[in-house]
Amino acid sequence: MNFVKVASACPVTKVADVDFNLENIKKCIDDSLVKESKVIVFPELSITSYTCSDLFLQRRLLDKSENALENLCNYSEDKDILIAVGAPFEHNNLLYNAAYIIFKGKILGIVPKSYLPNYSEFYEKRWFSSGLHVDTDLIDLSFQKEIPFGTNLIFTCGDIKIAFEICEDLWVTIPPSSYLSILGANIICNLSASNELVSKSDYRKNLISNQSARCMSAYVYSSAGVFESTTDLLFSGHLMISENGSTLAENERFQRENEIITGIIDINKLKAERLKNVSFRDSVAFCPFKGKYINFAFDNIEISTFDRYIDRHPFVPSNEHERDVRCEEIFNIQASALAKRFCHTNSKKAVIGISGGLDSTLALLVVVKTFDILGLPRKNIVTITMPGFGTTDRTYTNALDLCNQLGTDLREINIVEASLQHFKDIGHKAEIHDVTYENVQARERTQILMDLANKEGGLLIGTGDLSELALGWCTYNGDHMSMYSVNCSIPKTLVRYLVKYVAEKQLSGKVSETLLDILDTPVSPELLPKDKNGEITQKTEDIVGPYELHDFFLYYFIKQGATPEKILFLAKAAFKDYYSEEEISKWLNMFLRRFFTQQFKRSCLPDGPKVGTISLSPRGDLRMPSDASYNGWI
The missing domain is CATH 3.40.50.620 (HUPs)
Structure with missing residues (x-):
């Protein structure tokens, strides 16, 4: 049926305590496996924590972070789940705020953050470089060679096509996910550290829902939690999963334990929406870059407990x-x-x-x-x-x-x-x-x-x-x-x-x-x-x-x-x-x-107004031959 279960996680963290953070990341992975998730997304810079500030320039922290990634790769060898964690990435004397995509013992790719907020309470350019103009490259870490690095990576398993952006990337005029969706990605994952301000959560939720609708995609969002530094800001651990404009799952913010939420994504539904939307197809010509497709294979995506909510009356709002x-x-x-x-x-x-x-x-x-x-x-x-x-x-x-x-x-x-x-x-x-x-x-x-x-x-x-x-x-x-x-x-x-x-x-x-x-x-x-x-x-x-x-x-x-x-x-x-x-x-x-x-x-109906997304008017929504056979459908 082409359903896949995904998870958004917020582990308990300690600022700059890589070992502590890693253990809680592992606990969240184990919990999501019990729930039959095939993808899990962690917050931005979740290995180190987001609010390390000038500690990001400390060699000790960077080395510990890379060691933790190697540890996590080893831990994932026998686990049938795609893991996205955030950590610093050092390359050519530049430091990037990056998402590491791990599957069965290997880093499949590293995605740098494109847009670095450097206004109001944010000052990421003090430590990090933008990945916006990075050409796809193969880079080496101490424990793995030739890892794809770039902002255009799409991780593909059959019809499941997953791409990543990081926090601020979503808030800009044209988010990277817009282009990645045009290139085929149908699940967008966002590793984020979005601080809390009055009413900001409502704006954030609308932003995620609307982006999933524009991209005709799923959107899996994970943000840093309350254990980040509160020197100036508070983070709430906001977790959300949306699909084509609808919110499938959302947590209660400000939790003080490891937390995951899950949602079942209907891949065929997303394919159908894109297939009939001519404007979506036309926009492919305006994408400024090509996608780099990285193939991987789940052992299976079967879901023994199908807990996705299916409304008995889809035409009637339940609220x-x-x-x-x-x-x-x-x-x-x-x-x-x-x-x-x-x-x-x-x-x-x-x-x-x-x-x-x-x-x-x-x-x-x-x-x-x-x-x-x-x-x-x-x-x-x-x-x-x-x-x-x-x-x-x-x-x-x-x-x-x-x-x-x-x-x-x-x-x-x-x-x-x-x-x-x-x-x-x-x-x-x-x-x-x-x-x-x-x-x-x-x-x-x-x-x-x-x-x-x-x-x-x-x-x-x-x-x-x-x-x-x-x-x-x-x-x-x-x-x-x-x-x-x-x-x-x-x-x-x-x-x-x-x-x-x-x-x-x-x-x-x-x-x-x-x-x-x-x-x-x-x-x-x-x-x-x-x-x-x-x-x-x-x-x-x-x-x-x-x-x-x-x-x-x-x-x-x-x-x-x-x-x-x-x-x-x-x-x-x-x-x-x-x-x-x-x-x-x-x-x-x-x-x-x-x-x-x-x-x-x-085929010969009188005029009448269309009020919803489904109409059977022969002049607009349904051009169907009167002599089509139903044999292939029964």
Whole structure:
């Protein structure tokens, strides 16, 4: 599956006590091996400690540091982990602040710090030289010869490509990691000694998250801890692991024991992001240097305990505050897009079919918000309820109550007689409840809505959502069609939260109660007759599967181009307490079959706004042939 576990570590240190520091570095390595990490990153100058100041010019300290590196190489001989530690490096009468990359008894390469801070509380140029203009060279240490030395080193194990920068390198206008990512590095490691100031940790976190997003990479960050010298500064031991803009792991700062955090990096996810981003590919031409690729090989990268958090609902923020902010933004996008279409067409009326279900409810709420923005009376919103053979009292009542409470122009047109006449016209028996039986009703409703929109001089607003489009769970030229579709890029799991957000945060009283009851109603097209108790018999999720699974499949299929095997693996991790592997596999195959066979419906969708990173619009995000075979995916 191309996952690799990485670690960021902050050992307890004593300033200039190399032996003490080395022992704690070893303890952190052992701990990370227990946790199955394959890469471990230590702070800047972790062998000596960062705050040695003029002691960096002492021969004793430099010799002790090199001896410690030899010791660490010997210690690592039988350990399947890439180790990055910081230490001084002396070369051609210059001293560099460097990262030493060690694997199985050897130093694979030495990366010097490019940018030396020499302002405010920093004065590194007093001791160190910049590695910015160092050409890749082979250098010798007392215990190992011909070690690659330079800022352009990329350490490669198959698809895993790791590069390094040091502290200030990240804070400059164009960090070295930007170029290293262009050259193929997908895991950037930063050995740092970033002191603490009020609010600096927030800035630092945003910097790391944003850089991982710009580089479409993972970013493993380790900073010096509280046992550095406090002559003028305090360090907190801030540890972070980010991936393409998301923080996978972060510690509590100011710890007083050896500490490591771990995170599982999804290499294939990063590859997928870069593969589809043309701008990333174009930027390769502007890289001012070439990469030096150093090959190595892990014994294996298998993870027996897959502890990466996999969100069951990737379209829905798990944090309530963030979710509320997202919901408000989505409503603004939907309403603003619809308002533009009304201004462009000079329309003053909207027509919308209301079933008492989630999708039409959300669409109506968007239309109401749009009319309020434009200063148009809500009575210009023509809401049509069209009861048929399967309409239940609950959905019918909720549809009426909602429209009345929102103050729209409510009309009722029963489609039973028209449908029976159509059955007679085409020679279909009404007691045969097949796809013809269902689609006659869907198309009858769409015909009514289209014709009424023409009669009223208004726009017919579509109600179908992204999940239905992915599955093709809509009647071609029925509910599949409208004059503008406001929900077309909103998945079913998010539709539910949007309606809930309005019910709980924006409205109150009777209308809020109605919305909450709509939320509790089973999802159904209500095209088959109700049971003897007047209840819904046709529940969509019993037929095509749970929407939370389908939304999960859709996210990874489109966002990452993930294989079915990977989607199944991730779904098992996310839904292990909810569905069996057999259930997940069954519905995944259902999703794949329907996604491929129903593309013809998506090829002629009406206009509608894109609100998230995933859309199935044939004009923008998904150019897919309607005749593609699904055989290679099942």
